[in-house]
Amino acid sequence: MKKSYLFVGLLLGAMLSAVALSTPNVTGKWSGTLQMDGENDAKPAYSILNQDGNKLSGSVGPNESEQDSFEGGKVDGEKLTFDVPQGPNGEGSIHVEMQVKGDQMTGRATWSGPPPHSGSGKISLKRAVEK
Numbered sequence: 001m002k003k004s005y006l007f008v009g010l011l012l013g014a015m016l017s018a019v020a021l022s023t024p025n026v027t028g029k030w031s032g033t034l035q036m037d038g039e040n041d042a043k044p045a046y047s048i049l050n051q052d053g054n055k056l057s058g059s060v061g062p063n064e065s066e067q068d069s070f071e072g073g074k075v076d077g078e079k080l081t082f083d084v085p086q087g088p089n090g091e092g093s094i095h096v097e098m099q100v101k102g103d104q105m106t107g108r109a110t111w112s113g114p115p116p117h118s119g120s121g122k123i124s125l126k127r128a129v130e131k
Contacts, residue, residue: 023077024100027051029064032125034109045123051075056082060096068094080105092117103127 026049033042048067049058056073073082078100086092092113098105103126110120 023054023075024102025051026056026075026080026100026105029128029130030105030125031128032123034121034123036119036121038119039121045125046128047125056080058082060084060094080107086111086113086117096123098123098125 028049030047030049032045034045035042044062045060046063046067047058047060048064049056054075056075057069057071058073059067059069061067068084068086070082070084073080080096080098080100082096084094084096086094092111095110095112096107098107105123105125107123108120109123111118
């Protein structure tokens, strides 16, 4: 009887470890590029993310000092989604979907708002090394 409880305990522990390992922790600073559709030159991209379980908040922008904040993002396995309000009255937004693989993430950003503030592009980020 004790062996079966031990086996069940070990099995449950292994399953919980597998679940924990399948959800990456993206908290931290990420830097990379944004390649807008139809443009040749990539622009710098910088994100500061805070993950609490499957909830995501943080900020995004071209560098660490120019950031737009967001809340209400989600982490689902290796997939991140969040929306960044834009404009003084929140009349637009940037919808971001990313796939995380280790210390790298790639995905797309889609701007919606009054013209000419619409479009989309590919984002590639790597975890920034703290100095």
